[in-house]
Amino acid sequence: MLRRLSLHRLPWLVLALALSGTACATEVLRVLSWPGYADADVVQAFEARTGARVEVTQVDSDETLWQKLSTNDATDYDVFAVNTAELQRYIDRGVAVAIDPAALPNLGAQLPRFRNPATLPGTTRDGKLYAIPYAWAEMGLIYDRRQFDAPPQSIAALWDARYRGKVLVYNSGSHNFSLAAQMLGKASPFRLDAADWAPAVERLVELRRNLLTFYAQPEESAHLFVSRGAALMYANYGTQQLQLLRAAGADVGYAIPREGALAWLDCWVVTRGARNQALALAWIDHLLGTGPAHVLSARHGLDNTRDPAPHQAETDRLVWLEPVEDVERRNLLWERILSGDRGARVLAP
Amino acid sequence: MRFGIAARLGIVLALSGMLSAGITAFQAQRASETVLVDSARAELLTSTRVLAQRITQVREDISRTLLALARHPAALAALESDDPQAATQLATLLALPMAANRAYFQLRLIGAADHGLERVRIDRDGDALLRVDGDALQEKGHYPYVFDALALAAGEVYMSRVSINRERGSHAALGRPAVQLATPVVDESGRPRGVIVGSIDLNGVFALLAADLPADFLLYLANSAGDYLIHPDPARTFGFDKGRRVRVQDEFPATQAVIDGRSSESMIDSDAGEHAQAPLVAAFIAARVQLRTEEGAFILGLARPRAAVLAELDPLRGIMLQIVIGMSLTGILLAAILARAITHPIEVLGAAVQNFYDNDQAPALPVERQDEIGALARRFAELRTQIGQQLAELEHRRRELEHLARHDALTGLPNRALFDDRMAVALASARRDDGGLALLFVDIDDFKPINDRLGHVVGDRVLEGVAARIRQSIRESDTAARIGGDEFVVLLPGIASAEDARVVADKIRAAIDRPFMIDGGELAVSVSMGLAHYPQDGSDSTTLARHADAAMYRDKAEGKARRHS
Structure with missing residues (x-):
């Protein structure tokens, strides 16, 4: 053949x-x-x-x-x-x-x-x-209009004791250390110097103590926001979460903090x-x-x-994501913070 | 390869026997399979329900334990005072259920104050129980099992989502599938002061619950969204924890109705997709959780390989195989007998045709049969009889013709041709045996006048009479023949001498000399005779004939003289 x-x-x-x-x-x-x-x-x-x-x-x-x-x-x-x-x-x-x-x-x-x-x-x-x-997408702040007189101007609102137990933050080591770096006024939130780690951890423990919980998925965040009566949320998924919340009937606003939204x-x-x-x-x-x-x-x-x-001005500041200085360290420390470790134990070797 | 009718018929009959047996067995097996699979699914469904009940019992046991601990004064005391004694007392209490039940990863008392700081904590660490204390205690206020449980009334129990435990420092529980059950500890005024939290080892619980399930049962557990929590392939569990979804409705599409709440159970015969190679029989149910939880319902399922279910058919298959083989063999045997019954008569007819002319050689025809073969045999027998009769007649005619060719039509005596044959034979015999023979010529005297005067009819009667009297006068072995109008010749083999021959001649003459009775009148007839003897008078037939002829003419002349003297 x-x-x-x-x-x-x-x-x-x-x-x-x-x-x-x-x-x-x-x-x-x-x-x-x-x-x-x-x-x-x-x-x-x-x-x-x-x-x-x-x-x-x-x-x-x-x-x-x-x-x-x-x-x-x-x-x-x-x-x-x-x-x-x-x-x-x-x-x-x-x-x-x-x-x-x-x-x-x-x-x-x-x-x-x-x-x-x-x-x-x-x-x-x-x-x-x-x-x-x-x-592209940026990570702005979603807030409950009934609990805010004016849109939050800064990420500092996440630490504001007035909203204690009513704040939702995304569960991410990299991003949350960038948030802490912004709070510390660092020029680049992706570059923490050796001296910055202790204050950054301190900020994040404070953040943990001020919030309701951390979320992972957009749907989960919207559910928590509505069912637990949250006031403020760091929106890792940006306007997608805004749409979900509005679809769920929440009276929410969206703000780009002056420190700049990670994007x-x-x-x-x-x-x-x-x-x-x-x-x-x-x-x-x-x-x-x-x-x-x-x-x-x-x-x-x-x-x-x-x-x-649609939800921001051309002048709003965006901070485009960059590789962070040490992703493993950020994740290790973040896991300890998330698990509820206090102060010095987070930074223990 | 050539097959006779018997072989072909046998093969066809045997094949149809095998085919019918095979089809029967196949249908019986199909029916049995359906029954088996149906009952296997029903059994799986029952087992799944039983399993769900046991889960409920386990969960209720744990709930009772947590409630008992929450109500114990030591719990409130440990929350309200900094007295290490109170904490130690509660630690002792927490260790008791943990020692008794390996399903507990952790038992904790967590305060509502200090951001949910753990107050008393017992961890399982390998085989040991470990009390975590001091600086190692963590703040858990941001976990739902704390903030949601604190919102409950006394006596209510919260259940967390089932997830991989990522809480660092949790010893045996770290990285393991776990679920938290929690209940508030309230003070006298009803204010929640903390929570008792039990961390439960999901796989440990199910390993215990499923321990007495048959080995080929596969256990599935999924959350209300369908994400696998327990799967025979551990790599497919908690896909959401690794950033991808591995869901029961993707593997078993029929479970979608259970997940959507449209149905409380689903019995499945899964033989498509990834189960195409190894089909499963499965049953899934939605197990609702009667607790405060984000988990709605769990999808619980049990499955068995279809092959294992059908393995119960193996003995039946063996029996069916035996039946098929038995029926096939019987079919072959019957086919052989039947083929023989049909072909044997054909062979008999064939043999009869072969031995057509010899009825004795041919086997008996089956003319007594009442079927087509019998009719054929009867026709054949008739045909054979007819042909036999016609042949016999032909033979008869042939013999007659042959007789006529070698005999004299009037007297019935051999004619010249036959006589010459016998003469030659007798001469050869005499020469060989050194014996003798005699040749006797007999001629009727004055026959022409008889013919002329009395007519041919009387002449013929005379010839007949002479022939008869010659025949009466000689031996059986002698031959008398008519060789001319009134000439006869007699061959006397085995005659030693001419004298013996003369005796016979005299006897003939004497017989003829008696008057013949013809048409009521007497008629005297005389004959002249001439004798020749071998070897005396000649050694060949011509010489002997001439000698005898000469002798006869002498006798005729002498006789004329006698009559006229």
Whole structure:
């Protein structure tokens, strides 16, 4: 059978191979994305416009993303989405390549704060642009309008004894130490110096004593807020929690503290292994258009970089997340604080 | 390969026998499987309910313990005074249930004051119980089991969500699935002053409860959202603790109704998705918790591998296999007998055809049968009889023709041809045996006048009469023949001498000399005779014939002389 095939059907095989070769000639863009960033209709619109075919691979954790891009010299994908904090190691490793802004006409339609690299630490290095902001969310304060005369101005409200037992905070070592650093007036909440740890821990123990409890999930936070009559919440999930609470009938407001709200920013990045950089840039430019931007905010509740965010002013201060100085230490100390250790025991070796 | 009718018929019959036996066995097995699976599900459902009741009993036991501790004066005393004695007394009390029941990870008294500072705490640490004291005591006011339990009235019990215990310093409980039960300690005025909290080892409790379940029972427990808390594969439990959801409704879609509260139980035959290779029979129920808790209901389930359920069919399968084999063998045997019954008569008919002309050789035809074969045999027998009769007639005719060819039609005596044959045989025999023979010519005297005067009919009667009298006068072994109009010849084999032959000749002459009675009148006939003897008168038939002929003419001449003298 094999012999027959090879002798008699060889011409057909050659023809088939030639045809499939023609099919391969269609450009394929390999996208490594997060849920909601490359919906089928968004992809189809791009395919219709460029004639290229898009292969989307979804990831749901930073670890998976890193694993996929750190193998095979990043040649398996052309373009990917990553937050600014994580981005740094991709630049370090050479996975990300510099982008020519001129290739992205839609950049001009972005909000000013996303067009100025100076306000976006991490998207540039050595004067070169490596990442194009795409989706973001900030962590503001949600407050009960009936218990507040005026919106809280500062994160200090979380420590305010008037709201003792009525405060909800997200259960996160990294973020909560950043909060403590902001309370301590640090220039960067992501850089705690050796002398800062003891006062930061002290702040966080005080915070623990002032709040009702820590939450993990948005739904859980909304349930606790309503059922326990909370007054104030540090909203790790931002406006998503605001929407949940309003849906539950809570009379709540949303405020960006003057210290600045921690915010994450996901950007699109072109890989070193991109087969066709122009096509990868066309994909990024496509996503900056009005259609995909609308999908992002209307369908997935995330902020896009074109339209002003509904619950804040352009002048509100955002603190884009950066890698912290020592994530293990923050987590270890946080676990002790969370478990109820007091004072010196938290900082014990 | 060639098969006879018997083989083909046998195979068809045997196959149909096996097929019918197989189909019967298959259907019986299908029916049995359905019954077994149904009863297995019902059994699982019952077991699940029993298990749920036991869980309730365990939980009630723990609740009673906590309530008893909360009401004990030592609890309030330990909260209201800084007297180490009071705390020590309560510690002794807390250690008692912990020593008795390994399900407790921890028993604590936590104060409402000082941000929920633990006041008395006993931890399980390996096999030992450990009293945690002093600086190691932690502030737990931000845990729901403290702030929610403090909101309860005296006598009420709070139950936390089931989760992985992440509280550092909790010894044996750290990193383990646990649930907290708590009840407030109130003072005389009814004000909550603290809580008694029991931390319960989820896996320990269920290991005890499920200990007497059969080994192939699989235990599942999920929270009200369907997240697995207990699963045969421990890696699939507490997925939410690791940032992903591993839910019962994803593995068993039919449990969605139980989770949604649309149904209180679900019996499942799970053979799709991940269970396609090893189907499970399962039963799930919603076990409501009659406590103040965020956990709504638990989804409790038991499952068994379908293969294990159906293993109970193995003895039945063995019996069915035996029946199938037995019925198949019986079918083959019956087929062989039946085939023989049909083909044997055909073989008999075949043999009858083969021995068509020899009725003795052919086996008896089954003409007595009342079936098609009998009819065929009867037809054949008739045919054979008819053909036999016709053949016999033909043979008869042939013999007649042969007789006619070698005999004289008028007298019935052999004709010249036959006589010549016998003469040759007799001569050869005489030469070989050195014996003798005689040849006797007999000629009717004056026959032509008889014919002319009295007619041919009388002439013929004379010829007949002479022939008869010659025949009467000779031995059986002698041959008389008519070789011409009125000429006869007689062959006398085994005659030693001419004298012996003359005796026979005289006897013939004497017989003929007697008058013939023809049409009521007498007629005298005489004959002339000539004799030749071998070897005396010649050694071959021609010589002997000439000699005899000559002798006869001499005799005729002498006879004429006698009659006219």
